[in-house]
Amino acid sequence: MPSPPPAWVQALKPTEPQGTQLLAQERAQSKVDVEKLGELLHTKKALQKQDEILSVLKSEKVFDKSQNHVLGRTERIQLALARGKRLQQLSKVHNWTETEYHVANDLVAEPTPYGLHASMFLVTLREQSTPEQRKIFYERAANYEIIGCYAQTELGHGSNVRGLETTATWDPSDQTFVIHSPSLTASKWWIGSLGRTANHAVVMAQLFIAGKNYGPHPFVVQIRDLESHQPLENVYVGDIGPKFGYNTMDNGFLLFNKLKIPHINMLARFAQVDKATNKYVRPASPTLMYGTMTWVRSNIVLQAGGVLARGVTIAIRYCAVRRQFQDRDAKAGAEENQVLNYKMVQIRLLPLLATMYALHFTGRGMMRLYQENQKRMNSASQADQEKRGAGPEELRAGSDLLADLHATSCGLKALASTSAGEGLEVCRRACGGHGYSSYSGIGPWYADYLPTLTWEGDNYMLTQQVARYLLKSARAVLAGKGTGNDTSRILQAYLARREKGASFDILGNDSDIVAAFAWRTAHLTFETLKQRDVEKRSWNSLLVNFWRLSTALSQYIVVRNFYEAVTSPELTSSLDPETAGLMRSLFRLYSLNTLERESSEFFSSAAVTVRQIGLTQTNEVMKLLDQIRPHAVRLVDAWQIPDWQLDSSLGRSDGNVYPDLFRRASQENPVNDLVFDPYPWNENVLKNAAPKSKL
């Protein structure tokens, strides 16, 4: 690394007022209770635990982040494996729970090659194994005696699982399955932890018995030797190459040439091949999977708030430190203005500040609803079995709610991850030129997050499921068969009032904002239903409408959850009135800003008037920006994201932005060890390099 700068450079300070002073000033002008708000968001216990884990990680040299952005891919992935190993070791030493291990992983904030082993491989083995299989596979995997991955997606087949080409053919003669890749496009592709790390894979393959296809099923397949780690015969496996982000993960490819695996290797909890009869035994209760997916998606919604919070924290702190130009209406000789004072910056960042809270509360709301319902259904199911009380009705209500949660979680996953991903890029640009530096901390984080917009259901594909559900619900409501869930409720409410029309007081009454979002959703639903059922329009021609419909429903749910959170006793009783009031302002900003961006749908559904939109735009949103602005820094402080996790010069909590950028550029940047030979007629790139060096 380069030697330290000369004394005259070391003596230089940034001009006054420095970032440290400006952030101190920001914090002095607001009374938001950062501690209390942080505890409301994350719980006191979780924040303490995070501190403990952080101090363990910071003392380990392998987690030093300073060279993350300059290493080539082969170096980075080796370092990531070393980190993954150390995390496992520390997890054992400190007796971390699974949650605590994931907290540590989040603090390190980059994928490790164990990522898919520790999630999908273990989860699938645990949930889809028979007791016998749990012993053979799950227990060894949990001890890292075997390392695995989850191999579903193929080179030519992403979203459409039914289109998978890999086959598992039952061979009654020796009672094995033959795993085979019939074409190049059958190659498993994108499989995390597969490329270089895993020695086993759960392979999703079309199950064939006596020439009949029973659809995709999971098989445990050993792919590498447990000692030499070389691929087994008739297995071709490797890493799929460099990516936009996620380069510390070995996403892999995998091909099979008629590889035989024993009967026990088909995960058999929900379906199996009977060895005696060579017959397929039907799967039990597929709704269980249903629940898991809902859970995973609700988690993505919750995490999206935290993902966005990193970008918003960085951008708001830096825009409070960065100063450019005088206010045009200011007196001559005024100092340069903090960038955060400009309305054009506020309108980009403060709605995102509101969004991160909105997504957090929505994710939490979804998960709570899901858990309560699971509990209720379990006890109803028991009551049903014991033939007492209102079991069956309770069960039906529960499964209606689960269906509702499942559909809405699809739309919310799409909305939340898109908002977070695109929001991060808005934050990066709001930092001006320095946002482009890797030391901003936003770019690498954004690049690693982007796959979330595609996996667990592509964000565009998912919207079809939501629309299908809405159309189905609308048909039921029209037929007088609406269920008791919220979707039926808003559709019914709309129908009851449709003739009279809406007259929501969105500027005077917060609950009317929620009602306006519900109204617009219901209106679009019935419009689309008419196009499909009456005008008989093709499914394809309606895809764009479906996407709009899903967005409308999801925005309504976010607005509703946010409203419920800011009016909940849990919030209002644990926060001082000023902070609670600010939460209310954030709710209004998120809702009214969204309403304004989507205004044409609100007009055309007659949920609001043109005049209301005009007032929202020119008065109300501007007023909210003014209200929230003085508290912006404390409102991001409350998320309590450690500096070490942010890894950002711009977003440092102490505001010492410019010295830190300078230190990293001059002291942590190996490019400054190179001495170029700058003349084009000299072949050598470096001074004193051997002639004709290979570059």
Added chain:
Amino acid sequence: MPSPPPAWVQALKPTEPQGTQLLAQERAQSKVDVEKLGELLHTKKALQKQDEILSVLKSEKVFDKSQNHVLGRTERIQLALARGKRLQQLSKVHNWTETEYHVANDLVAEPTPYGLHASMFLVTLREQSTPEQRKIFYERAANYEIIGCYAQTELGHGSNVRGLETTATWDPSDQTFVIHSPSLTASKWWIGSLGRTANHAVVMAQLFIAGKNYGPHPFVVQIRDLESHQPLENVYVGDIGPKFGYNTMDNGFLLFNKLKIPHINMLARFAQVDKATNKYVRPASPTLMYGTMTWVRSNIVLQAGGVLARGVTIAIRYCAVRRQFQDRDAKAGAEENQVLNYKMVQIRLLPLLATMYALHFTGRGMMRLYQENQKRMNSASQADQEKRGAGPEELRAGSDLLADLHATSCGLKALASTSAGEGLEVCRRACGGHGYSSYSGIGPWYADYLPTLTWEGDNYMLTQQVARYLLKSARAVLAGKGTGNDTSRILQAYLARREKGASFDILGNDSDIVAAFAWRTAHLTFETLKQRDVEKRSWNSLLVNFWRLSTALSQYIVVRNFYEAVTSPELTSSLDPETAGLMRSLFRLYSLNTLERESSEFFSSAAVTVRQIGLTQTNEVMKLLDQIRPHAVRLVDAWQIPDWQLDSSLGRSDGNVYPDLFRRASQENPVNDLVFDPYPWNENVLKNAAPKSKL
């Protein structure tokens, strides 16, 4: 590199229909004349020259692109310098013109460390030097005897040039300038080619004479020794570190400790310090700079079309090859559908296809207007000097037009670069999971393009200049002092008809679409003028409106230019009627899709009715998608972007997508040379590595 796969893998083919067949089928179903359209866009001569240069580059090993995405930053930047050197050498050998050299650079498609030397350094020396200075500086620089950069931006000062801190103080005692960095934030920052390559810099510094500040001026400063390439004393210089993209460029920092430079080193064409009197001599005609900036921005608009074309070419070809799901209304057993057939994909990609054409024609239109006006003004200026004819009036008209071009080029630069940058990301996502692979060719290109949204005027900052100009024009028009330029014209037309109201037939008459965009712009302008001048609202509170205003004007100009291009004899006479008709459809798609996205402004200005928007959305845009879809592949083919330049497995012109992805992953990916030790309790990362290896 990894050894070739076993025979059974080599024998595998993608499932039918393969990409090659699908693209052949796409091309067979359309009669768009790819050659003729290509020549219209680029000229036949330019396309031939591109072919020649391409074959030179492809035969040079140093330009092999296969390892671009896996190298670490120190390796990449050395390779980029080697490429920059070779480009210079080839330029000499083949006697390339400056344009041809830039074509070669574009084909290599990554920044080289000579980037800022070859552009801003040379341009500034050429345009701002006295004849004496040209000899000393420009001629040596043009021969690469000295290598330079353009050092304006500072660590704490980006957009606001007046806020720069670096000083150049005239010392009459020895007739030198003292260049000094008074603080850390005064450090030059982001300066391309400075970090490791340049030995000279044009430094923008506040000129002080006898204690008085005369504002920023350019000084040529030697910063490194011409032999050893070590920094001179009292100069601290280096590379600023890793970035989101542009990592093949050595953007640098630079600090001075009272460095003395001779009088001759202040570039003196427009302003100088008189040695005899120690007085400042006033700058001549600053409008010259004005012209250069307009030219640079018009170029960004033109290039934005080409930048976006790379992404659209890749995405449209790949979406014609990729198949997912059956159409829901199709008969059972139907084959999987090409993704490009889905309306949700079309609505994302086809408007971008239209946008790339729109931006190209707009950039061309702007440049033509600029050149014609320069010519007219030059001859008028001569006429004026010779005291004959209508010189002065012509001159005034010319400078009115130049002012109009200058303001509109600011807004267009913002709109065009934002459309291209964000459009690339839309293209990447439209490719599904594989879009995330570096082999898609979109991600790296997007990352390298993003700075364009910030430099040459931050896209948000620029919109203030546009709005200021519109308000000024509106005041003039109200006072009866409108000029003859287009902006005055649309404001006058609006006023003349405001009482009667608009009744544009946007669905029946294409010129009415243009008129509706003009109307909306004029309406917003007068609304905003009222807020500023009558309601006396603060500048800051109007920034968001200004941004909307600038967007509205810029969209109008794009729509107008596109309309003029598709109705021009140049286009209609050189293309067959079917292709010319498709150009017209692209115009309509761009315009109506934009109108729909901005519909609330079109409503509230009463440029169109709610019913018209409804019809646009549900009927007209869908119809246009149907019309354009069969020609999509040929319409991107016509841009004739060579495969070698695209560097994309997904966007290959032969459609051989999956075999190419597979080849690159398995054969060009050095990660597959690593053999991991996967067990967390073993410290080593690689099998057979020395114990306790440093990673």
